[in-house]
Amino acid sequence: MKLASFAAAVTALTLSQAALAASGTITVYTSQPNDQMAAVVAAFNKDHPEITVDVFRTGTTELMTKLEAEFTAGSTPADVMLIADAVAMTKLKNEGRLLAYADAPIGGLPEAVVDPDRTFFGTKLITTGIIYNTNLVKTAPTSWNDLTAPDVAKSLIMPSPLYSGAAVIHVDTMVQQPEFGWKYYETLADAGAVAGQGNGTVVEAVSRGEKAYGIIIEYMALNAKAKGSPVDFVFPKEGVSSITQPVAILKDSDNIDAAKVFVDWQIGKAAQEQSVEQGYFPILAGVNPPAGYPALDSLKIMPADPARMLADDAANKQKFADLFGG
Incomplete structure (x- = not known):
């Protein structure tokens, strides 16, 4: 043997x-x-x-x-x-x-x-990416940076880390990425993006056409699509956060x-x-x-340090609340 x-x-x-x-x-x-x-x-x-x-x-x-x-x-x-x-x-x-x-x-x-x-x-694995309303969006986003365009950001909704555990992981992951950081969220806030509560508020707003774009965990978006809602989901090219x-x-x-x-x-x-x-x-x-x-090995998972998330948790939630309310 x-x-x-x-x-x-x-x-x-x-x-x-x-x-x-x-x-x-x-x-x-x-x-x-x-x-x-x-x-x-x-x-x-x-x-x-x-x-x-x-x-x-x-x-x-x-x-x-x-x-x-x-x-x-x-x-x-x-x-x-x-x-x-x-x-x-x-x-x-x-x-x-x-x-x-x-x-x-x-x-x-x-x-x-x-x-x-x-x-x-x-x-x-539960990942966070981008949901969009297919009746309102003619060219699907491919990147997190696509959401910062003024005409996109003003129709963007995201879950709040003050309510959603998945949002805590996503926000903390994004701010650990050198290419994003808090500057990314400041840009979204300045352009009119809003925060709801949990991921449920995001899928509902985008499905109803109240918002054209959302940040959300993948299975909620894909389940909504499978049930006939006019939505689709994107795994952004820079990578996704993961639970x-x-x-x-x-x-x-x-x-x-x-x-x-x-x-x-x-x-x-x-x-x-x-x-x-x-x-x-x-x-x-x-x-x-x-x-x-998609196949799991086709996804790029953005790296994140849980110990740093833990240390920065209160400060990150306060910063998010300062930008988006809560």
Whole structure:
């Protein structure tokens, strides 16, 4: 047997032994929608009926508040975190709350979605790009810079980072890019661009023709298009910001073996194929994206430092509010 094949066989055996040893109950704190999470648990239990998964679901901000209160009280029932916020995960990591899972099966995952210290791992990809109304726009934009043209910017709406976690990631990513920075947002504001609340306000405004252009997460735009709204979506040539919905094990979990099996499954093929069915980009090599989505390796993902996002979070939100209100 070749060395690579032998190593793969050993890894598979080790994982299967770990799965056999794991049982009992784990509690997952998540921001993923309830219907999607119910399907996730059902699929996981099809593969691992020996592990019971209890779910507590709410928005990331409320989850973090709940966790902080539980930490202050001395303990939390949570074993696993599954949230669409690498910045919040970085905060937990910096506070020493996450388990370093050094031997997690990360083969096939992009380096960008894996914490270098192996405390959290991306499970899917949600990108932000440009939606436009096809009845109002005759030449589709191809670039973030296309939005700064005065006649375009005055008909542009975007989600606010004061309301949307995805907008936090997008704004913080854009201002970290040397070619954009806060100058980009100042230009948009001066030309009349506006901020709504969440991504829902953006897709509604553009679909109804109240605005011709919007900044939005891709699946909301593509779902609206599939349902017949007069919209289309662009992945700008400079790149897109991304949310990876990381999964992590809390260091003080009382069922680490079962929690590891859940993490392994989340970054494995079965969960990745399920994420496609739910309308997300998969992150595992060899799993095709949803119909109508470009190949993942054709996208340029703009780099961003979660630690810098965390450090700059309050200042960035204040700067955005100064420009666009809120």
